[in-house]
Amino acid sequence: xxxxxxxxxxxxxxxxxxxxxxxxxxxxxxxxxxxxxxxxxxxxxxxxxxxxxxxxxxxxxxxxxxxxxxxxxxxxxxxxxxxx
Numbered sequence: 448x449x450x451x452x453x454x455x456x457x458x459x460x461x462x463x464x465x466x467x468x469x470x471x472x473x474x475x476x477x478x479x480x481x482x483x484x485x486x487x488x489x490x491x492x493x494x495x496x497x498x499x500x501x502x503x504x505x506x507x508x509x510x511x512x513x514x515x516x517x518x519x520x521x522x523x524x525x526x527x528x529x530x531x
Contacts, residue, residue: 461488468492486510
């Protein structure tokens with residue numbers, strides 16, 4: 448049995464920095480869905496969106512876990528490629 452990703456328990460309780468994906472607003476791109484970084488609160492668009500800004504945020508910062516917002520029904524660890 449695989450060990451559960453320990454990044455899920457390490458994340459702080461943060462609030463979103465913005466209501467929408469700021470990068471998409473600046474670039475005038477449509478957004479499919481939003482994801483929030485659980486390390487710093489950055490809100491970025493999902494990988495189904497043109498900008499893929501949530502993933503770009505991980506690639507630039509190394510912050511490992513994001514959560515679907517606003518519903519907060521699941522989390523994703525980029526490092527272990529695992530849902531919680």
